[in-house]
Amino acid sequence: MSILRRCLLALLLLAAALALTSAAKAGSYYMLLGSRVTSFDHPPVLLSAGRVYITVAALSELKTFAARSTAAPKQADSAVAAQPVAGGTASYSIAGHTLAVSGGGAVTLDGHPLDKDELLAHGGERYIAQAAYERLGMKLAYSSIQKLYQLAGVVTRIDYVADPPALTLICATPVSVEGVQEDDERITLAVEGGWLADSTAREFGGDATVSRLGFKSQPELGRSFIFIRQPRRSGFKVNSDPYVGFARIKFGNYFQLASWQQSSSGEISLNVQLGAPSKMETQLLDSPPRLVADFSGVLYEDATRNINVNVGRVKQIRVGSPIGGRVRVVLDLSELADYRVLENDGGARYYIQLLPPVGQTAAPAARRLGRTVMIDAGHGGSDPGAPGVLSGVWEASLNLRIANMLAKQLDQLGYSVLFTRTSDRFTSLGTRTDYANSVLPYVFVSVHCNSIEQPDFTGIMTFHYATSPAGAQLAALVHEEVLAATGATDKGVRTADFFVLRETVMPSVLVECGFLTNEDECRKLADSTYDQLVAAGIARGIDRYITGGF
Ligand SMILES: [Zn+2]
Numbered sequence: 407m408s409i410l411r412r413c414l415l416a417l418l419l420l421a422a423a424l425a426l427t428s429a430a431k432a433g434s435y436y437m438l439l440g441s442r443v444t445s446f447d448h449p450p451v452l453l454s455a456g457r458v459y460i461t462v463a464a465l466s467e468l469k470t471f472a473a474r475s476t477a478a479p480k481q482a483d484s485a486v487a488a489q490p491v492a493g494g495t496a497s498y499s500i501a502g503h504t505l506a507v508s509g510g511g512a513v514t515l516d517g518h519p520l521d522k523d524e525l526l527a528h529g530g531e532r533y534i535a536q537a538a539y540e541r542l543g544m545k546l547a548y549s550s551i552q553k554l555y556q557l558a559g560v561v562t563r564i565d566y567v568a569d570p571p572a573l574t575l576i577c578a579t580p581v582s583v584e585g586v587q588e589d590d591e592r593i594t595l596a597v598e599g600g601w602l603a604d605s606t607a608r609e610f611g612g613d614a615t616v617s618r619l620g621f622k623s624q625p626e627l628g629r630s631f632i633f634i635r636q637p638r639r640s641g642f643k644v645n646s647d648p649y650v651g652f653a654r655i656k657f658g659n660y661f662q663l664a665s666w667q668q669s670s671s672g673e674i675s676l677n678v679q680l681g682a683p684s685k686m687e688t689q690l691l692d693s694p695p696r697l698v699a700d701f702s703g704v705l706y707e708d709a710t711r712n713i714n715v716n717v718g719r720v721k722q723i724r725v726g727s728p729i730g731g732r733v734r735v736v737l738d739l740s741e742l743a744d745y746r747v748l749e750n751d752g753g754a755r756y757y758i759q760l761l762p763p764v765g766q767t768a769a770p771a772a773r774r775l776g777r778t779v780m781i782d783a784g785h786g787g788s789d790p791g792a793p794g795v796l797s798g799v800w801e802a803s804l805n806l807r808i809a810n811m812l813a814k815q816l817d818q819l820g821y822s823v824l825f826t827r828t829s830d831r832f833t834s835l836g837t838r839t840d841y842a843n844s845v846l847p848y849v850f851v852s853v854h855c856n857s858i859e860q861p862d863f864t865g866i867m868t869f870h871y872a873t874s875p876a877g878a879q880l881a882a883l884v885h886e887e888v889l890a891a892t893g894a895t896d897k898g899v900r901t902a903d904f905f906v907l908r909e910t911v912m913p914s915v916l917v918e919c920g921f922l923t924n925e926d927e928c929r930k931l932a933d934s935t936y937d938q939l940v941a942a943g944i945a946r947g948i949d950r951y952i953t954g955g956f
Contacts, residue, residue, distance in 0.1 A: 433445030433446045433447050434447070435447070435448060435449050435450055436450075436554055437450040437451065437464060437554055437555050437556070437557065438549055438552060438554050438555065438556035438557065438599065438628070439464060439467060439468065439556075439557050439579050439580060439599075440556075440557065440558060440559055440577065440578075440579025440580040440581050440598075440599030440600060440628075440651060441579075441580050441581050441582035441598045441599030442579075442580045442599070442649075443552070443554065444464070444467055446461065446463055446464065446467075447463075448461060448463065448528075448529050448530070448531040449461070449529075450463070450464045450555065451546065451555045452526065452528055452533050454526055454528075457523075457535050457536060458535070458536045458546060459526050459533035459534060459535050459536070460533060460534065460536075460539055460544075460546060460557065461531050461532070461533050462505075462507055462513065462531070462532045462533065462534060463531065464557055465498060465500065465505060465534075465539065465542065465544070465557075466498060466507065468498065468500060468559075468578065468579065500542045500543065500544075500559075500578050501542060501543035501559065501560050501562050501578040502543075502562065503515060503516055503541060503542050503543070504516055504517070505542060507532070513525060513532065513534060515538055515541060515542070516541075520534060520535075520538055523535065524537060524538045539557075542578070543559055543560030543562070543578050543603070544557050544558070544559055544560070544578070544579075545557075545558045545560075545601055545625040545626070545628065546558075547625065547626055547627055547628030549628060556599070556628040557579060558579060558599055558600055558601050558625060558628035558629070559577050559578025559579030559581075559599070559600055559601075559651060560577070560578055560600070560601060560602075560603050561575060561576070561577045561578075561581075561597065561600045561601065561602050561603070561630065561651075562576050562577065562578060563575070563576040564576075564602075564619070564621075564632070566608070566610065566616055566619065568610070568614055568615065568616075570656070570657075570658075571614075571615035571616065571640070571656070571657040571658070572654055572655065572656045572657065573616070573619075573632075573634075573654070573655040573657075574652075574653075574654050574655075575597065575600075575632075575651075575652070575653045575654075575655075576651060576652055577597070577599070577600035577651030577652075578600075578651055579599050579600060579651050580599055580647075580649065580650060580651050581597050581598060581599040581600040581646070581651045581652075581653060582597075582598045582599060582646065583595055583596070583597050583598075583644050583646050583653040583655070584596050584598070584644070585642055585644050585655065587639070587641075587642075587754075590638065590639040591635055591636055591637070591638070591639065592633065592634065592635060592636075593633075593634040593636070593642060594631060594632070594633055594634070595631065595632040595633075595634065595644075595655065596629065596631055597629060597630045597631065597632065597653075598628070598629050599628060599629065599651070600628075600629070600630060600651060601623045601624070601625035601628065601629070601630050602621050602622075602623040602630045603623075604621070605621040605622065605623055606621070607619060607620045607621065613637060614637075615636060615640050615657045616634055616635070616636055616657065617635050617636060617637050618633075618634075618635035619632060619633070619634060619635075620632070620633035620634075620635070621633070636657075639681075639682045639683075639754075640657045640658060640659065640681060640682060641657065641658055641659040641660055641680065641681010641682045641754075642655055642656065642657050642658070642660070642681060643655070643656045643658065643660040643662075643681070643707075658681060658705045659680060659681040659682045659684060659703060659704045659705055660680070660681045660704065660705045660706070660707070661678070661680060661701055661704040661705065661706045661733040662678070662679045662680070663676065663677075663678055663711075663723075663725055663735070664677045664678060664679040664755075665677045666713070666715070666723060667844075668717050668718065669759055669760075669845055669846040670778035670780075670822065670824060670845040670846055670847050670848075671759060671760065671761045671762065671776040671777070671778065671846070671848070672718055672762065672776050673717070673718035673719060673720065673743060673759070673760035673761060673762065673776065674715060674717050674718055674720040674723075674737070674759075674760050675757055675758065675759040675760065675846050676699075676723070676735065676737075676756075676757070676758045676759075677755070677756075677757055678699075678701070678735070678755065678756045678757075678758070679754070679755055680701065680704055680753075680754045680755070680756075681704070681705075681754070682754055683751070683752045683753035683754045684701055684702060684703050684704050684753060684754070685701070685702050685703070685753070686699055686700065686701050686702075686747070686753075686756055687699070687700045687702075688700075688745070688747060688758070690742065690745070692742065694738065694739075695738075695739040695740070695741055695742045695743075696736055696737060696738050696739055697736070697737040697739065697743075697745055697758070697760070698734060698735070698736050698737075699734070699735045699736075699737075699756075699758055700732055700733070700734050700735075701732065701733045701734075701735070701756075702731060702732050703731055703732075704731070704732070704733050705731075706725075706726075706727040706733045708725075710724070710725065710726035710727075711723075711724070711725045711726070712724050713725075718743075718760065719739045719740050719741055719742075719743045719760060720737050720738070720739060720740075720743075720760060721738045721739065721740055722737075722738045723735065723736070723737055723738075724736040724738065735758075737758075737760070741763075742763055743760045743761060743762065743763050744760070744761040744762065744763050744764055745758060745759060745760045745761060746758075746759050746761065747759075748846070748911040748912055749911070750911045757843075757846060757911055759846050761776050761777070761848075762775040762776035764955075770949075770953040771820055773952060773953045773955070774819060774820045774821050774949075774952060774953065775820075776822075776848075777821065777822075777848035777849075777952045778821065778822040778823070778824055778845075778847040778848055779816050779821050779822070779823050779824070779847055779848065779849055779850075779851065779948055780823075780824045780825070780826065780841075780842050780845075780847035780849070780850045780851070781809045781812055781813055781816075781823060781824070781825050781826070781851055781853065782809075782825075782826040782827075782838055782842075782850065782851065782852040782853065782906060783802070783805040783806040783808075783809035783825070783826070783827055783853050784801065784802070784805045784852055784853060784854040784916075785801055785802035785805060785854075786802045786805075786806065786827050786829075786830055786831055786832055786833055787802075787830055787831040787832030787833070788832045789802065789832055790802045790803075791805065791854070791855070792855060792856070792857035792922050792923070793857075793922070794922040794923075794928040794931075794932065795861070795922065795923055795924070795925050795928050796925070796928050796929060796932060799922060799928055799931070799932050801854065801855045801857070801922060802830065803830065804855050804919075804922075804931055804932070804937070805853045805854060805855060806827070806828075806829075806830065807934065807937055808853050808919060808937050808940055808941050808944075809825065809853050811934075811937055811938055811940075811941035811942075812851070812853065812941040812944050812945055813825070814941075815941055815942055815944075815945035816945050816948065816949075819945065819949055821948075821949075821952075824841075824845065824847055826838040826841060826842070835905040835906060835909075836905075836909075838906055839905065839906055839909035839910050842910045842911075842912065842914075843909075843910065843911050846911070846912060847912060848912065848913075848952060849880055849912060849913050849914065849915075849948060849951065849952070850906070850910045850912055850913070850914035850915075851884070851914070851915055851916075851917065851944065851948065852904075852906050852907075852914070852915070852916040852917070853916075853917055853919065853944075854916060854917065854918050854919065855918065855919050855920055855921075855922050855931060856918040856919075856920060856921045856922065856923075857921060857922050857923045858921060858923050859923070860923075861923055861924055861925070862924065863921050863923065863924055864894065864895045864920065864921050864924045864926065864927045865894050865895030865896060865897035865920070865921070865927075866885070866888055866889060866892065866894045866895070866896070866897055866917065866918060866919060866920060866940075867897040867898060867899075867900055867917075867918040868881045868884055868885035868888070868898075868899050868900070868915055868916070868917050868918070869881065869899075869900050869901065869902045869904060869907060869915060869916040869917075869918070870899070870900075870901060870907060870913075870914070870915050870916075871901065871902075871903075871904075871907040871908055871914065872901040872903075874907075874913060874914070876913035876956065877907065877913045877914055877915060878899070878901075879913070879951065879956050880913045880914075880915050880947070880948070880951045880956070881899045881915045882899055883947040883948075883950045883951045883954075884915055884917060884943075884944055884947030884948060884951070885898075885899045885917075885947070886947065887943045887944070887946040887947035887950065888917065888919075888940060888943030888944050888947060889943070890943060891939045891940065891942050891943030891946065892936070892939045892940055892943060894920060894927075897918075902916070904916055913951075913956075917944055919931065919937075919940050920940075
């Protein structure tokens with residue numbers, strides 16, 4: 407190609423790009439084409455004489471998705487293909503149908519001109535009626551979230567291939583696909599922007615990675631769901647192209663560095679998501695100082711990554727796959743740090759949290775550095791908790807008072823303290839645990855007061871989650887100290903499937919500080935002198951846990 411021709415081509419491409427951007431800017435009407443917000447110069451939807459019309463421009467816009475697609479299926483795979491035809495006519499192949507639009511205004515569908523009442527001209531634009539665009543596999547929905555009309559295309563193909571296991575989805579409009587691992591045998595894929603004409607379930611025999619595909623379509627909401635059943639959890643990864651209705655779901659134990667951020671310790675924490683439970687091994691190495699974490703039996707397809715961090719003691723994070731089936735994450739440190747590993751989802755999610763270093767012989771003050779305590783005052787706002795037998799006594803406000811006293815005690819010892827609530831307001835359990843898991847306090851302590859039908863019941867119970875040895879250790883120390891401080895009846899250390907214990911990834915306990923249904927204990931708890939003793943006991947137990955090096 408000559409230089410002149412190359413320049414001409416560059417100019418043409420530039421002109422085309424400018425035309426595209428100016429067209430996009432000029433448009434002041436918006437609509438969702440599948441999952442993509444698209445702008446138009448004219449209203450994309452019209453209501454006339456009780457009929458719904460959409461502009462031909464919305465349908466012709468779909469061609470650009472096929473043309474622009476890169477990682478996309480080949481043209482033959484595509485649900486939408488465009489072919490400009492001589493004489494100012496363009497024809498679009500959409501979901502197996504052909505829509506042709508001539509410069510003169512005629513519109514044909516599969517070679518047949520549309521009926522007069524299926525076409526509408528308005529403001530120099532052409533619109534086609536619902537019956538016609540539905541023949542192209544399009545449904546008009548309204549997204550109440552985006553407050554926009556949505557043209558949802560039909561999913562023209564869903565193919566499952568067993569080796570290597572992958573599910574391919576092709577839709578006439580762009581779709582966004584999100585997958586959720588429901589449990590060890592179920593994955594749900596939400597397909598936003600596409601609907602399914604066929605919801606017949608498919609079974610796959612034997613020991614296949616996928617044993618069953620179930621479907622649910624909600625065309626009126628512009629979305630559909632695919633329910634995947636597996637004999638055992640494999641993990642998966644969604645690849646999709648935002649410009650075309652194409653998504654490929656690959657099954658396998660894929661490694662994903664979900665996030666990294668500065669945690670409550672002042673140092674970095676990494677959040678790693680795996681497809682299925684997997685083993686991890688860590689080593690802290692000197693010269694140069696670094697923390698190495700190896701994940702075995704996992705897949706990593708991306709390029710080796712070096713992420714510059716420079717937060718706390720972490721200079722950079724390196725992620726790569728040096729040996730097959732093993733992914734290595736290296737944290738390059740400016741100086742040696744402590745760290746801990748928190749595990750969730752049965753070993754499919756790991757948190758690696760760096761902590762300020764503490765030598766084995768360090769004084770208690772040094773051992774408290776960077777070890778944050780999160781205090782969770784139970785209930786609040788519209789949920790007052792248990793009522794006391796004495797009038798005006800409510801659990802939620804007592805919890806908050808004890809929480810504040812506990813915070814003061816911990817603060818005096820040199821701890822940083824975080825609260826899930828600091829005032830009398832409703833806070834959902836999920837909000838509390840999401841907050842804890844995002845900032846990763848060293849420990850999580852939930853403060854409650856008890857109630858029961860038997861009015862003679864008194865005493866303190868301390869709960870932990872059954873499968874958390876660290877929680878059991880923390881509960882034992884807190885319970886021992888709170889009993890010593892208050893002289894209350896010992897109602898034991900117990901396990902329970904409480905939400906805040908189950909869903910927090912760090913060691914967590916829940917203290918039931920006494921029975922509001924017993925008149926004596928209710929009177930004690932209503933007295934701030936007694937609450938100070940409760941708070942001091944809990945604080946001492948937490949401090950013993952942390953300075954004890956657990
Ligand atoms: Zn409670």
